[in-house]
Amino acid sequence: MDVVALADFGSTFTKITLVEEGSGRLLSQAQHPTTVFTDVMHGYDTALERASARLDAPVRLVSQLAASSAGGGLRMAAAGLVGDLTAAAGRQAALNAGAKVELVLAGDLDQDDCNRVHAVAPEILLFCGGTDGGQTIKVLQNAYAVAAAPSVKFVVIACNAQIAGEVASIFERPGRTVQVVDNVLPAIDRLEIESARSAIHELFIEHLIGGKGLSIDPRFGSLVVMPTPEAVLEAVRLLGLGGDNALDSGGVVVVDIGGATTDIHSAVPLIDRPAYITATGLPDLPVTRSVQGDLGMRWSADAVVAADQAQLLLALSDDGVDSASLASHALRRHDEPGFIAVDELDLRVDDALAESCISIALRRHCGTLATVYIPGQGTQFVQRGLDLRQVPVVIGTGGALVHRPDSALLLESAVSRRRDDSLMPRQPTIVIDRSYLLASAGLLATRDPSAAGRLLHNLQKDIHGNHACL
Numbered sequence: 001m002d003v004v005a006l007a008d009f010g011s012t013f014t015k016i017t018l019v020e021e022g023s024g025r026l027l028s029q030a031q032h033p034t035t036v037f038t039d040v041m042h043g044y045d046t047a048l049e050r051a052s053a054r055l056d057a058p059v060r061l062v063s064q065l066a067a068s069s070a071g072g073g074l075r076m077a078a079a080g081l082v083g084d085l086t087a088a089a090g091r092q093a094a095l096n097a098g099a100k101v102e103l104v105l106a107g108d109l110d111q112d113d114c115n116r117v118h119a120v121a122p123e124i125l126l127f128c129g130g131t132d133g134g135q136t137i138k139v140l141q142n143a144y145a146v147a148a149a150p151s152v153k154f155v156v157i158a159c160n161a162q163i164a165g166e167v168a169s170i171f172e173r174p175g176r177t178v179q180v181v182d183n184v185l186p187a188i189d190r191l192e193i194e195s196a197r198s199a200i201h202e203l204f205i206e207h208l209i210g211g212k213g214l215s216i217d218p219r220f221g222s223l224v225v226m227p228t229p230e231a232v233l234e235a236v237r238l239l240g241l242g243g244d245n246a247l248d249s250g251g252v253v254v255v256d257i258g259g260a261t262t263d264i265h266s267a268v269p270l271i272d273r274p275a276y277i278t279a280t281g282l283p284d285l286p287v288t289r290s291v292q293g294d295l296g297m298r299w300s301a302d303a304v305v306a307a308d309q310a311q312l313l314l315a316l317s318d319d320g321v322d323s324a325s326l327a328s329h330a331l332r333r334h335d336e337p338g339f340i341a342v343d344e345l346d347l348r349v350d351d352a353l354a355e356s357c358i359s360i361a362l363r364r365h366c367g368t369l370a371t372v373y374i375p376g377q378g379t380q381f382v383q384r385g386l387d388l389r390q391v392p393v394v395i396g397t398g399g400a401l402v403h404r405p406d407s408a409l410l411l412e413s414a415v416s417r418r419r420d421d422s423l424m425p426r427q428p429t430i431v432i433d434r435s436y437l438l439a440s441a442g443l444l445a446t447r448d449p450s451a452a453g454r455l456l457h458n459l460q461k462d463i464h465g466n467h468a469c470l
Helices: 040-053 086-096 111-120 137-146 164-171 194-212 218-223 228-241 301-315 323-335 344-365 407-416 437-445 449-457
Strands: 002-009 013-020 026-033 060-068 074-079 099-105 124-127 154-157 177-180 224-227 252-257 262-267 277-280 287-292 368-374 378-384 393-397 429-432 461-464 467-469
Touching (some): 013 437, 086 124, 099 111, 154 194, 177 194, 301 344
Parallel strands (some): 074 099, 074 124, 154 177, 277 378, 393 429
Antiparallel strands (some): 013 026, 262 287, 368 378, 461 467
């Protein structure tokens, strides 16, 4: 039997999934703590040995692929001219490339902004600004303002194509790599991030992953083909838009909740809006990732309480939790990110925090539809962001969901907390990815999309009414 090994180098664990070549059939899984203090390949080899030992028949390893978020993942900054246009477009391009966006700059940039870039020391700076043939002077001024940041070693230029070459020359420095790609916002109604996303991907693979000091083993550089969030997003694209591989023609939403952030991924076919709805903000993308850096189960627990205190107190009222004790619970989780809930109260607090993280993150990811009255013109409807009301499936992953037996009900409750103006999914089927298959499927899709689709589809089981587990 020919076998493909799919690995995820996480910040905490290195996970291995073995699948049958061609069929995508899941054969075995294993994990080992990521050995970041020695060589990450030590943990990889141990996990691979464990996974292989669980197979009943001899196999031939025909391919090994890996994603990585170890060593901080891919860290980026984005700069643009208008906050909710070119800067937002740059941020979206970085997120869809699997990056952690540490800083977003917009407006008339100056020395303080240059200092901020240097302090963050992003691995890649994505510089945007102006539509094609649009603003030039301010874009050039912004380039001069931040180009002097000495910590920036890789720059991707995705601005007004008319001056992109001139902007590149401003950024050029000895020891710095500067690459010009297509404008991420060539027109107000066109969002084109693929060129920038592809360039970011290549820089990560060719220059950055090997420079993190994670391994001296030459196998590591050849194994890693993408950042872990990009692998998950590729699986989401496959599920939502992958034709015969898709779960449903209506798309899919994936919720990934962690200790510091809550990530939302969506893939949905875009349809024309009715004439009576006016769109505002960035144009829609069929595949989108958002990261909420203030919504997490441990490092960000205090921020979650600040954002949703009333709901949290209501959920925990029967447990006698008041505002002071809620703050204490959050502080403990912030100060002890390795904290594991054991007693019933701590488990209920974790559940309440998870529901808050998910509901707020979904609300931010999805669009809104507002009714506006204009004198002399009557009532109009204004939409900002994605309309995901008809998405038929919401998948949950991350430790807060995977390790709880009733997490499908928790996720369902979080999804139901929608506001009247929200375009969140209305009545989706709830699925929990208990085997962490999304990253593995995204990796496999780079080699065999059909097998990746089967890996995801063939594992639906334990269906109870409106709930399923992958």
